Amino acid sequence: MTYTLHLGKCIEAMRAMPGNSVDSIVTDPPYGLRFMGKRWDYNVPKVDTLVECLRVLKPGGHLLAFAGTRTQHRMAVRIEDAGFEIRDMIAWVYGSGFPKSHNLDGDWQGWGTTLKPALEPITVARKPLAGTVAANVLVHGTGALNIDACRVTPTGESRDRSDEESQDKRYANSGSTNFAAKPGVRGSNPLGRWPTNLVHDGSDLVLASFPDAAGQQGDLKGHSKDRASKGIFGDMKAARDAFARGDSGSAARFFYCAKASRADGNDGLHSDGQPAVAAHATMREREQADWPKRNGNHHPTVKPTDLMAYLCQLVTPAGGIILDPFMGSGSTGKATMREGFQFVGCELDPEYLAIAKARIEYEQAKVTAALESAAANESQLSLFGS
Template sequence: MKNKLLTDRAALFLGDAAHVDAVLAPNSVDAIVTDPPAGIGFMGREWDSDKGGRDAWVAWLADVMRKALHVLKPGGHALVWALPRTSHWTATALEDAGFEIRDVVLHLFGTGFPKSLDVSQAIDKQRGNMDEVRLVTGWIAEMRDLAGLTNTRIDAAFGLNGMAGHWTTQGAQPEVPHAAHWPKLLELLGVDELPETIRETTERLVAEKGKPGPNWFRRAITGHHETASPGQRWKARHGHRANLSNSARRDEPATEAALEWAGWGTALKPAAEHWILCRKPLVGTVASNVQQWRTGALNVSACRIPHADPRDLAESKSRNPGRAEPVTSAVYGTSRPQQRIDEAGRWPANVTLDEVAAELLDAQVPGSGASRFFYVAKSSKTERNVGCDHLPARVTNIADVPGSKGANSPRAGANRSGAAQNHHPTVKSIALMRWLCRLITPPGGTVLDLFAGSGSTGVAALAEGFEFVGIERDSDYVEIANARLRHELGPEAEIAHLYMG
């Protein structure tokens, strides 16, 4: 594991978080604030794979957190991010690692993008060729078994996450590999050429990829989309021939089955994330543990939510607190402007609320929204790129393999784009991370982030006056985090390079 040390206040380790106990001393860290993978194959990224299923994923995270427990001081708290639909996996892993689950901080936001499949459209787009598709996937599965392969090994050869399961299933969601996948797949299977029947069927199915069935074209044209289809825009971005004309809208069902399911989808708009609050078991009582280790308690006073003057709320709601320009807000801590308050403030709740959602609450019940909660927007492009001007801009996008799960699935982040120096796909708001660090870290304490990503937790910890240790296995992200941390520390920060065995 390689270590890059930034002065004496922040350290970045390039390597696997499972080795944290090899580079940090026992009982040396005051708090853990970290954003681990969710196990959903986000944007087709290998690092977010489910490791082979629920039990394997839970065992993996439990092992990492067990090592982290070893370096955390007795009574030390951890705030561990999780998506709602896999937060029970995360909580189970934390318990298995030896942590006590104390609460869940719920972060609400109004800017999530819906990733639902329109069931009515899906019905009319059916091509009715599932028997032929399963003929091909059945042959691939047979050859896989003869070659002594597993789906995991096939995925690894392509740098994919779970796609081999679609290529070999006889159940739901079978998928014929894209033309670009076949040469390598045949090599893996030890097959020189496809049997004639499989070859003809495969060529026809590959040619039909991306094309809807005949019932789709029975739908009347009801208008045109403002831009070309997402698939065509993806092709254009990746150098493929693309039709960038505005595609026709066909909103009215063409079949009785599609009409029956009009208005139905498959997912809710994402508007909440969980931060699981847990604690390493105390040594003795809270009072004795706090005095001996300075851990075991929450910094309630520093995290109270002031009641704001309505004039400040009106001004704040007109802007985005995730932007770089100064705003009047109660959420940023001592180094940012504060709202005027009419009382000491509310007890920190296990709900944090962003500006959009707060405004919705205020509209429904006047006075019940922003003035009652800590609210903060998601990280803006400006905020995430601070300190990274010298780095090359890259696109935050789906997997670069046509037909991959990341390329096709809106739930995996399909068609996200936008070049940025900080190209990490899940950058957290500095304001949010400052509040979380402040809640569980004693003055002058050290915050550990096991999955440091682009360094948002580190920037927040330093801004709050804490020390920071981050671990990240992706060298590109370490470079981004290094730049952001150095910017936070100031130009006088000198970087030393240490190498760990």
């Protein structure tokens, strides 16, 4: 659980790094939306920066990059132009987006200029392999996704974790409502459901968007409710074999993680809990608020640690090195400490780097203390046993 932080332009920091030295890149780069008037958000990463990302990655290494819905196309094209292959896009869906609309009045009252944001796309890209996936994994440890580590627990399910390893206990105690938990029966695989390219925040608004379905399409060997089946969704009765979903709603098959809480963002930082703006502040009030004077983490786009931990696990071998060229307030770095990875982070703003360092060190100390406590308990048990 070591980390290295660089202050300054990430392209310069990466140029000083050896090639093929990083296992994965998990990052939340600028979206090019000029969010809240921040100059660092005027453009998506340039191709030459992404070329350096490609160079430092091991063959088969994955890049996961968040983007805005308006500029996702530009992000993906530049990633591809740098030499990556686009493998997929993960959608992070949430119900708490703030509509940034200019609402009209007069005869055009009720018309506006934007939709309510409820999705952030995450480009999944990979550095070209050296041979086959199987051969690349054997040589470099990269190229494949860690499916079993990221299988998903159904919504609302709780289970006894008392006999699990400390890492799983940390998941349970971290405040996450659902994580890539293991083990336990989940439909057809005892390890859990296969991870999907959709993540949601577990909010009532998002859950209401999924139909309540106690089974999947159904048992194709069964009979239709009132006619011979044509294999149409909902036409067959619920499956009764090992492939039945057995959960209370279709959203249960997806990993879910709420947006970053104030406590998550402020871990390791002094904070009196006072927000910078009121709960229902307008967009203009948010833009004009004096965020740097706020106690704790004043970065405007903090990602939840649980989400970043899930993404890091998906694309990184055990103990691997994760790079975040656009570190911000350090959510990726904090997640790597929790998961036992090594971390390299780059940040242009010294204030944000200081925040990131405090959050990373806080998580590192917490994990170290837990491991030391577990080791001490094992030592005591060994003495009693002897």
